[in-house]
Amino acid sequence: MNYRDITIEYNSFRESHKKPFGATRVNEGITFRILVENAKNAEVTLVIAKEGHGERYMRMNPVDKLHHSATYTADEAGLCFYFFIINYQDHDVHRTVYAGSPGHGIGGEQVIKENRWDITPYQITFHNYIKPAPSWYKETIFYQIFVDRFYNGNEDKRISSPKKNSFLYATWEDTPMYIKDCQGSIMRWDFFGGNLLGVMKKLDYLKELGIGGIYLNPIFKARSNHKYDTGDYMTIDEMFGDEETFQRLIEEAGKRGIRIVLDGVFNHVGADSKYFNAFGSYPELGAAESKDSPYYPWFNFFNYPSEYESWWGVKDLPNVNENNPSYRDFIVGKGGVIEKWTKMGIGGWRLDVADEMPDDFIKDIRSTMDGIAEDNILIGEVWEDASNKIAYGKRRRYLLGDEIHATMNYPFKDGVIAYLNGHVRARDLYTRFMSLKENYPREAFYSALNNLGTHDTKRIYTEIDDVTRLRVAVGMLLTFPGVPCIYYGDEAGMKGESDPYNRGPYPWGNEVEEVSDIYRKMMHLRNSDDAFTRGDFIPFYQENLFGYLRNTQDSTYLILINREPEEARLVVSDVIGLESVSDEMEGLLDDFYYLESTSFNCIKIR
Structure with a gap:
């Protein structure tokens, strides 16, 4: 300069x-x-x-x-x-x-x-030394399932064990909604009736699709449809099934080479839980009922019992003090939550709101898991660059060697959508992705759980309301370093704004075939060569064009992305960011490539 x-x-x-x-x-x-x-x-x-x-x-x-x-x-x-x-x-x-x-x-x-x-x-x-994430995890494609909205496995399609003060939809095709009071609190939870038996009955579909891992939104007993308001950590919600059904799901999935990852919500519980019991739903004496409750020390009350610390001020989600010895032992101790479900044969855990959990608590969870099964994965929900995340005034230490294996890669999603919608330049996207590669230890970068949408975001086909550009986004998801995760129904062409519309029922029999074909082809590409799971990642850009190499000793792929609705001529010798490519590699690159208007191009060059 x-x-x-x-x-x-x-x-x-x-x-x-x-x-x-x-x-x-x-x-x-x-x-x-x-x-x-x-x-x-x-x-x-x-x-x-x-x-x-x-x-x-x-x-x-x-x-x-x-x-x-x-x-x-x-x-x-x-x-x-x-x-x-x-x-x-x-x-x-x-x-x-x-x-x-x-x-x-x-x-x-x-x-x-x-x-x-x-x-x-x-x-x-x-x-410090980072123990690699299990190979099965890094080599698979994940699928996220919001259980109530995926599939009802009951032969007569009845809804199992409906809850008090809830409403059930007339048909599976209805649009989700909330019934709220004048303060905005949910008065009636809505249910479609999806269950674990339904997940089991669709395992062959997922296997054929190319899925090797399922990330389930919470399945423990809770009042809501989303189950992030845990009522009982030791019990499967009766609307989803029971422990025997879950064990069968693990076994049947295993027969197909599919591992199950559970969502661990350990920062807060439900007000309607056996631990807080604000509504007297459980026979146990809850913290909101008496200071003599064994659970009372788990919570921080300001004005007992009506004012207490809760997740983002949501009264229905009282925060738990993770530093309380009794609570911590309940989660990570002998016979605790982590031990019970891990011993059943799950593939690991995804930690909800990991940035709101103490570092040493996350270490304890990891230690307990490692002591039971060495091939389990621990994933943390982090929305930003996890290497420099600050939460509550404290720098987090997720990626330094003894906490989580991987984080959810929301920066990838945000970058792809911003680029394809014309909000950032190819140079900006290159800098974002190179900075993640630079800031993350290699193991963490190659283990990040990449997504284009989750239950907390708009659906990708709503964010990018164009099949051509959607193909580019899906192509990037399935060829980028890390572990791709598909939100249920995205491959069927589902649309949806933010919650609750992004949590609609899977449209069985009414899939958008053009979209399904994109996912099938890109997933087949991902599974066709390990260059996409472990190959070097070398990004570059030229004006409005972005691309990257995925390279191993045995094969090399050149991914070229044209965002503009016009044909473009990419001159490889003019791109920026290929300084680290060896002379041998440069000899494999042709002088130029023609790109069709708005396209994703994956070219095997050796």
């Missing part, structure tokens, strides 16, 4: 400037190399600080007339932040400039400022 009459070049994405690339093991040195040209008597200082510690100033050594170098080693896991000070002579005037990051948590080409306090430091993630 030229600044006045001098040139400064530093790009954290390039190993010629920072080696090794990306997140780094503790006690492994990182070498920084910056170019400063046409600056008389240039002196360069690397300023680096471990979070929570003071800054360290390291004079960089001249390597030649242009380059300055320094090596830094961290002795503990966590984030470090760094920038550069460049002092030089401009005629007879001493000048100082600063080189730093384009933005918080963003890497790439440096930004030059004259004021130290205008600089945003670069980030480095230092981590």
Whole structure:
């Protein structure tokens, strides 16, 4: 980058400037190399600080007339932040400039400022040894099921064990809705009647589709249809089935090579739970009924019993104190929740609102799981870049080696939708994805649970209301590093705005075949070559075109995406971001490719 009459070049994405690339093991040195040209008597200082510690100033050594170098080693896991000070002579005037990051948590080409306090430091993630996620998880395609809306497995289609103060739909094809009071609280929960037997009866469909993992929204006893208001952690909700049915589901899924992951909601429970029992629904003495209840210490009351800490102020979801010894032992102790269900043979857990759970509680969950089954997966719900997430004033440590294996990759979803809808440039998408690759330890990056939509977001076919662009989004989902997860019904062409419309019943027999065909073909592509599960990821861009390589020793795929509704000619030699491609790889790339209007192109080049 030229600044006045001098040139400064530093790009954290390039190993010629920072080696090794990306997140780094503790006690492994990182070498920084910056170019400063046409600056008389240039002196360069690397300023680096471990979070929570003071800054360290390291004079960089001249390597030649242009380059300055320094090596830094961290002795503990966590984030470090760094920038550069460049002092030089401009005629007879001493000048100082600063080189730093384009933005918080963003890497790439440096930004030059004259004021130290205008600089945003670069980030480095230092981590301990990370035990790899189980291979079955990294090599599969997941399918998320909102049980009440998937399929009713009862032969007569009756709804099992309807709940008090709820309403049932006249037909499976009805549109979901809420009945709320004047304060906005839900008065009547609505149910379609999907159950675990229904999931079991559709296992062959999922197997044929190419699914290897099912992520179930909560299935424990609760008053609502979504079950995030847990009533009893030790009991399957009677509308879904019972423990015997769930055991059969695990076994039948296993016969088809499919693993079941449960949704663990351990930050809060339902007001209508055996633990809180605000409505007297359970025979046990709940915390809201008496301070003598064994569950009373689990909750934080402000004005007993009507005012208490709850999830985002929702009175129906009282928060649990995860640091209470009794509660923690109930979840992770001998005979506790994690042990009981893990021993049944599930494939792992997804932690709801992981950013609202203490780090040491997550560690305890992971430790309990590892002590029962070494091939279980632990996934955390995190909506942002999980490497630098701050929650309640505290930097989280999800990815440093002893907590979760993976996080839900909402940044991927947000980036794809923003790009395809024309809200960001190809360069912006490249920077977003490269920054995730740089900030995440490799194991975490390749284990992220990627999605285009969940029960908490609009459906992807509503976000991108165009089959051509939808094909591009699905193609990216199934060829991107990490584990793709399909929200039930997306492959059938379901649409839906935010809750409750994104939670409609699966349209069995009324699928949009054009959309289903897109998913089938892209899933077949994903499962056809392990380049899409473990291959190197090398993104690049050119004007409005975005692309990436997925490369292993045995095969290489070139993914090219044309967002604009016109034909385009991609000249590979002109793209930005392929600096790390080897000479051997460059020899495999043709000079140019023609892209059709608004298209996803996956080209096997060896």
